[in-house]
Amino acid sequence: MKAIIPAAGLGTRFLPATKSIPKELLPVLNKPVIQYVVEEAFEPEGVDGVVIVNSHEKPQIESYFTVDGEFESLLQSRGKAAEAQVVHEASSLPVSFVYQDDPKGLGHAVHCAADDIDGQPFFVLLGDYFVPDRKMCVRMAEVSKAHGGASVIAVAPVPADQVSRYGIIAGECVGSLDGNSAEDEQEGAVWKVTGLVEKPAPKDAPSHLFIVGRYLLSPRVMELLADQGVGAGGEIQLTDAMERLLAEEEMYALVVDPAEGCDTGTPAAWAATNARLALRDEASCAAFLEAMGNEAADKLA
Structure with a gap:
């Protein structure tokens, strides 16, 4: 199973810094954001590779995940063995790259990795959000296993007056991850998804649960993206393909605590x-x- 991390954006919110430094390489403490996301992606059982959807305008990301023996030797020669080790571990992660040089939306970015998926389920992790304890995707995989391998998305509650900023799910609570009773929008609740509504007015919102940037998707989504038309913002939207998937397959959502993750967007x-x-x-x-x-x-x- 592969995990896809879209990373081809220009990072315009961070200009002028991102003119020369990809926002994915901005550090959180001593590691770049994207390394946290890559390490999180490998946590679920069965994930054997990460595919980063990059732009040819950002070769620095590929360089970061490439072993530099000369630099490691330099660190070693200066008595910095521990530093050389962490550098080697980061650059040795099993990461591969595909490219999206024409930004056509998240759905298009995900489909750029179609050849790497090989007809298997796959994770998508958005690169401006990471989970320090790395357990969110693990729990999503547990929900998928409990429901016959269905697609699972992570969702979190948002105040009613903010639902118009997000994609909101429709559906109903069907239980909880631990098998105990759970309130509809309580952490650990599991929903059966019946619809995805983009930025609804508060009075029209079917729930207060928004997608937080973690997806475990059926390979059928990749097939649907192959002919997905242009949607909101003139882009190919992943949520549009997921909406089409609901006509063919079941989909579930795991309610998570939004404070569990770290936003770097x-x-x-x-x-x-x-x-x-x-x-x-x-x-x-x-x-x-x-x-x-x-x-x-x-x-x-």
Whole structure:
């Protein structure tokens, strides 16, 4: 089974920095965002490779995941064996690349990896969101297994006045991941999806659950993307192919805690994620607060 990570976007929210540095390589503490996502992708049993959908305008991403023996030797010669080891581990991850040089939407990006899927189910992990404990996709795989290999998406509750910003699911709660009773929009609840509604008005929203950027999809989705027409924004939308899939196959959703993951999609969210993980890490917390200065540390407190 493969996991697909779309990474061909221009990162315009981070300009001018992303003129020369892909936003996927911006660091959260000492690792780039995309490494967190790649490591998360390998956590579910059966995932044996990650396909990054890149742009030829961003060769730095491919370089990052390529072994550089000369650089590792330099680190070794300077007594930095531990640093050489972490560099080698990152560049040795089983990552492959396909390219999307004409940005036509998320659905088009996912379909660029069609030849690598080989008729198997596949994960899609959006690259501006990662889950530090890496367990979200593992739980999604458990839901899929419990429902005959059906497609599963991760969803999270959003306040009613914000549903118009997101894609919202329609359906009904059919149980929970642990087999216990669960409130409809409580963490761990499992829904049977009957529809996907893009940015509904609050009064028209069929639920308050939005897709958080983690998908485990039937190979049929890849077939449907092959002839998927242009949708919202003049782009080929993954959700449109998923909507078509509902006419043929069952789909489920796992309700997750939105705070379980870390958003890096905007400069403010990226900075907040760095602060959040620095505060969580016992070794770096004190140094982080000291570097922030008294006034900033008091505000965080």
